Amino acid sequence: MPVVDPAFWSNLQRQTLECYDEPLLRQVAARLVKPRNQWPVEDLIERGVAITDNPVVIDRRLQELTPAARQVLALIGHSRQPCWNLGNLVEMTIALGQSDGLLPVLALLEAGLLYPRLECGLPTPRADSPRGASTKIKSFEQWMAVPGPLGLLVFTPPQIAVRAIGEDFGLPDLSESERTAGVSGLVQAPTSPLTPAVRPASIREADGLEWLLRLAVLWQQVADAALRRTQQGGFFKRDFERLQQDALLNAPPADHLTDVPDMAFLIIVLAELEGMVEEVEGELRSGSLPSSWEKNVAAALESLWVDLPRLSQWNPLDGWRGGETPAGNPFPSAYLLAFLLLARLPEDAWVRPDAVQTWIFEQHPYWTSESLRPSRQRPWMETFLLGMAYQLRLVQAMRDEDSVWRVRLSPTGRWLLGLGETPNLETVHTQTLLVQPNLQILAYRQGLTSSLIARLTQFAAWENLGAACTLQLQPETVYRALEAGQSFDSIRLTLEQHGTRSMPPAVLDSLRTWSNKRDRITVYPSATLLEFGSAEDLNEALARGLPAVRLSDRLAVVASEETIEFRHFRLAGTRDYALPPEKCVSVEADGVTLSVDLARSDLMLETEVPRFAELIGGSPANGRRQYRLTPESLSAGRSVGMTLTALETWFLQRAGQSLPPAARLLMTAGQGEAPQLRRHLVLHVTDEELADGLMQWPQTRELIAERLGPTALAVAEENAEMLRERLREAGITLVGDPE
DSSP states (O other): OOSSOHHHHHHHHHHHHHTBOHHHHHHHHHHHTOOSSOOOHHHHHHHHHHHHTOHHHHHHHHHTSOHHHHHHHHHHHHHTOSEEEHHHHHHHHHHTTOSOTHHHHHHHHHTTSSEEOOGGGSOOOOTTOOTTOOOSBOOHHHHHHSOBTTBOEEEOOHHHHGGGTTOOOOOOOHHHHHHHHTOTTOOOOOSSTTSOSSOGGGOBOOOSOHHHHHHHHHHHHHHHSOEEBOTTSOBOHHHHHHHHTOHHHHSOOSSOSSOOTTHHHHHHHHHHHHTSEEEETTEEEEOOOOGGGGTOHHHHHHHHHTTGGGOOSEETTTEEOTTOOOSOOOHHHHHHHHHHHHHTSOTTOOBOHHHHHHHHHHHOTTTTOTTOOGGGGSOOHHHIIIIIIHHTTOEEEEEOTTSOEEEEEOHHHHHHTTSSOOOOOOOSOOOOEEEOTTSEEEEEGGGOOHHHHHHHHHHEEEEEOSSEEEEEEOHHHHHHHHHTTOOHHHHHHHHHHTBSSOOOHHHHHHHHHHHHHHHTOOOOSSOEEEEOSSHHHHHHHHHTTOOOEEOSSSEEEESOGGGOOGGGOOOOOOOOTTSOOOOOEEEOTTSSEEEEETTTOOHHHHHHGGGTOEEEEEEEETTEEEEEOOHHHHHHHHHTTOOHHHHHHHHHHHTSSOOOHHHHHHHSTTTSOOOOOOOOEEEEOSSHHHHHHHHHSHHHHTTOOEEOSSSEEEEOGGGHHHHHHHHHHTTOOOOOOOO
8 A cells, every 4th residue: 555645645535535424523523623513424524534634733633632542653663564453553552551551542532633444445344234334434432343354444634744854753762672681792972982882893784784684585586486475365385495495595694683583474475565476366566667676775674674564474482374364463562662662772872682672571461461471571582673674774783792692773764653754775886796607696785776776676686685786687588577667678688787797799799689589479458360362462451551461462450349340341251269179271182282171270270281292283262262282382291390199180070080191201201211222023823722832831931032912922033043943843833934
């Protein structure tokens, strides 16, 4: 949802007010608008929306609230997320010292400064409501009694929440608490230049690119192969193992302080919140890269910051929840309280993560519950602050004298909380890419920006993430970039502007070749394909004004069928290509001539036959076109993958008969043993019994080369006289002279 777009939230505010029952609407308007007369409902709604953009009136309304109610709005303002779970707001108000955390929230709802987040802009009627009952909200207690599938969500327009920033929460200075407790290794500001307590080189701050790079890797992987989801919201075993074992997504960051559980699944959750992957029919498919990346790193980090209150399927204690959406999720409220505790520290003070967690465990109602299981009390704050928050550039870290990590808010963290100026996170190193002749790109991390990461992600595949990242240019990635709107020139300019050296000629040639192939492809989401009887018919139709694009000498495509005047055409028929192929080919007596019935053929046939047969003649005669199988045409078919089995199947489907012997002869020519031409004499006998006897008698069997038929035997010339003598011994006279 748009976080900083005031128009979106004003429209949502208007839709929500329209769902209030009139008595409730007038009750809210009496606090927000303060009408002097009985205004119409429509006017009350429009006045209530208009006041949102009036900071003077909003400041007056805030002063009329209790300090606890102003704290709730201030919490929302610090988070930059206008929409919150009602339970998380109640948890934070209790942690801040309120005995009843619901009262301040209810006061804001009644004052028109906080609104229920309704699905589709309308409340859901109760299942036991009588037919015709109104679905409008009669009271906020009624709305709270019927939570929707996502629970009870509330929102306030950003223009209201930002006016409440600065409200005092009464939070303690944890560095002072550590000092009072006598914790060793306490880090303080240097008292003089001669005795510095903190060396600048020991302070560590991430570049804020780690999660952006991993999101880019995930986007590429989902673009290559979608992730399938189960009905429970998890992943099928194959995809689960694919994510769990992915080396890029699960590898420790280059600036690693502590382990983050189920890192690949954390990236999946963030990608869904960012809109980079979308669930379609049970599959996660790639969406578009966030528009905030095109601005700068600060905008990209802000977008991830506002995702924290909506992070429900992952937490630093349990890792990924396996698609489970818990009914109560205390971590979003604990995250914000932790950052506000860090904001309470003096500028020169640091604090241990376990001190922050101790305060959370002592004040947060979830962890102070007596029924809480011991397993839920395990430490997790260090994982969150040094793992996730550090890589978001929200905190700085350093080791104290005891080698224990301490943290404090970074300038980026203070800015995101609304307590500081926007930091300049843009790099000054513009030449940061080394393009190598083997199509590999070396990207030095100190020069990367969010916009450059987005562009590289579109046309090159990430292979390694570290201080120097590596990418690989591939045909598939370049095609994907061209499909997204990039061009050969835009890719070339990106690599040249940020390259440390000139582009290798081999890389330019590859990019140009891939781009030219892509430019020859036109994608029609839907189209009408027209087949003409001859090239002359197609030329005449185009000359008459047919809004079509020629595909071949007889084929043309029209983007929209509505632009075709079918009354100018005589349609021979239409084809349903979902049905089995039509039998429209007859084989002539020679076994190699094929006659195609044009009235029954289809476009697929026009692409099949030229693979293994040659066209005979030009224009068809009597509605038929003829092709002929030749040794050259079948040799060309074998070179493009045509096999004997495929040709036999084609004849059965298209001609309704098996492959003719002549066609089989030409198709298998040269594949078997070479035939031999030998000189033999042929011995003809009177009957088969005599031939059988000669073939069986040892004296004559060795002199006969082979049997040619029932009464014909082949004899080598040099064995003729010997055979004559053997037959004479048996009482048979051989007639005929070999010469």
